[in-house]
Amino acid sequence: MxxxxxxxxxxxxxxxxxxxxxxxxxxxxxxxxxxxxxxxxxxxxxxxxxxxLPGLVDAHVHLRDPGLTHKEDFESGTRAAAAGGVTTLLDMPTDDPWTDSVGTFVDKQRLAHGRLHVDVGLQVALRRDASDLQAIRALGPVSFEIFTADVPAAYLHDTQALLMRALELVKPLDTLACVSPGDQSILNSVAKGGIDAFLASRPPLAEATGIAKIILAAAEARTPVHVRQTNSALGIATYRRMRGLADVSIETTPQCLLFTAGDYATQGADLKASPPARAPEDRDALLAALRDGMIDMVATDHAPHTRAEKAAVYESFADIPGGMPGVQTLLATMLHFVASGDIDLPALVRMCSTNPARRFGIGNRKGSLAxxxxxxxxxxxxxxxxxxxxxxxxxxxxxxxxxxxxxxxxxxxxxxxxxxxxxxxxxxxxxxxxxxxxxxxxxxx
Structure with missing residues (x-):
């Protein structure tokens, strides 16, 4: 029965x-x-x-627990996910403290116990002085996260040599390395200021350079990699030309597909995140990649802040806390693209359920109703x-x-x-x- x-x-x-x-x-x-x-x-x-539909798998989420729970926590974030049809979240390691060791991983597991309304996979940040990686891997993380720009020095892999070393460390772990593309040298060269300065510090060139370096390093190291969110025409063109060199996948987000830099005029701080909203032609190139299947998955980069934090006065636009909520609206925003004819329901399932489940090592249980x-x-x-x-x-x-x-x-x-x-x-x-x-x-x- x-x-x-x-x-x-x-x-x-x-x-x-x-x-x-x-x-x-x-x-x-x-x-x-x-x-x-x-x-x-x-x-x-x-x-x-x-x-x-199979429950959605959001592969890029910041639940803010531990340490930043005034913004979000395991209970509130997973309740929002359940309301929106996201039944599996893959939680990023950038909390306080960062999830980067056996101890911090076990502590996070303990904190999550009994507080989750959906299933959650945990991701680990790779330090420059990484150690005990086999012991961490034995705990079952769904990825090791590598950052190339805009993070504390302990986690910054901002040269090709550091990136190669990181991928070589991950390779024997039989797991996925996720890399956020960027160029710290460009970011460092731009003085802080308004929206224009923020855009100039993270231009399409920085994203495309990051993607190229990631793919070349992955090809040399023979390590499977996933490229975190992209949203520029140059970045997509770079990925399109180079992806055959390595075992590589890529993601974008609904906000990257829907907003352009012109929307800062009305949304302001609420829309501030990285990568920044770009020109209409960048958004159009991203939509074309969505339609032709070049985008492997759509995640949210759910990264909430309080209304007071977003509304405060800051010296520069770059200083506004970056990120926005998204887990509750992933399905609804993707249905927008079904209604527009850009994708169909099977493509929605592929990008928001099946592919992330398979890529992050949970495809034996998630991402399908088989x-x-x-x-x-x-x-x-x-x-x-x-x-x-x-x-x-x-x-x-x-x-x-x-x-x-x-x-x-x-x-x-x-x-x-x-x-x-x-x-x-x-x-x-x-x-x-x-x-x-x-x-x-x-x-x-």
Whole structure:
């Protein structure tokens, strides 16, 4: 007997859509049956006319826990994720303290226990004086993060020699190295000032140079790498020409796909992040890469700050805390691109669920509704629409840069391992049911 059967929907995978009834047992997908096939079950739900999608996997999230919990914490960030259909978060290591050792990793696992509304994978920052990497790897991080600009000196790999050494250290760990592209020399050469100075300190050239260096180093080291968010025409062109040299993937974010530098006039500090919003032609090149499949995944870089922090007066635009909330709006913003015809639902699943799960070593459980995978299920009703509003946001940031956007399609239910977590805009689960999960095999194949 099945625990749950969802009847009457079309199941969306990265490969296409099929009409089937989805059966759940012990938190996993137990069977996909021909529609209306008799099946004994403890519970049967009709979801006629809806789509079932695998829960989204957001590969780039800052939950701010530990140390920065006035901005966000495990409970608030994962609650927001569940409300938006993101059932797995991959948490970045840039908290206080940074996650960079066995001790800080174990402490973060302990802090997360019993406070997660969705599943969370942890990522580790690679120090320049890295040690005990095999012991850290044994704990199950989903990646080692390497930074090439704009971070404290202990984590700064700002030369090709340092980057090569970092990738050589990661290679024997059989895991994924993620690198944020940039050029510290360009950043250092620009004096602080207004928005124009901020843009000049992080130009497309810095991003493209970073991407080229990453791919060349990955080719030489033979280490799988993932390039963190890109948003420039030059960066995408560089990646397009060079990606065949190495085992490499790339991401972007909804804000990079939707905003340009002109939006600073209305959004101001709320939109301040790195990389900065760029020219319309950069955004157009990114959209073209989204359409033709060059973008491997779309993540959010969810990095909330309080309203007071964003609204304070700073000497320069660069000093404004960088980042914005995003986990609750990932699905809705991607549905905008489905409605515009830039992508279809299978492409949404590919970039926001299947590819990140596979690339970060959790594809044996996440990113698909195939038999044996975790029953992380989104019920999407195409007959309704979604209106994104500040008032509905559950992140401690209390706002969204996408306020006012209306898109076709509405998320009506979210299941995590077969448990109903969110339904019709309200939290359904009484207690947090998420877990810290670890990586196994990495790759996009």
């Amino acid at each position: 099945f625990d749950l059967v969802l009847r009457g929907a079309a199941i969306v995978e990265s490969s296409g859509t099929v009409c089937a009834d989805l059966c759940v047992t012990d938190g996993r997908v137990a069977a996909l049956l021909d529609p209306e096939t008799p099946a004994a079950a403890k519970a049967v739900r009709r979801v006629d006319g809806c789509y079932l 038999r044996g995978h975790d029953a992380d299920i989104l019920v999407l009703d195409p007959r309704l629409d979604t209106h994104i509003a500040h008032a509905d946001q559950l992140s401690r940031a209390g706002y969204t840069p996408f306020d006012g956007m209306r898109v076709p399609g509405r998320l009506t239910a979210v299941y995590l391992r077969g448990m109903l977590m969110h339904e019709h805009g309200r939290t359904a689960a009484m207690e947090p049911a998420g877990k810290v999960i670890g990586a196994s095999k990495h790759g996009l194949a």
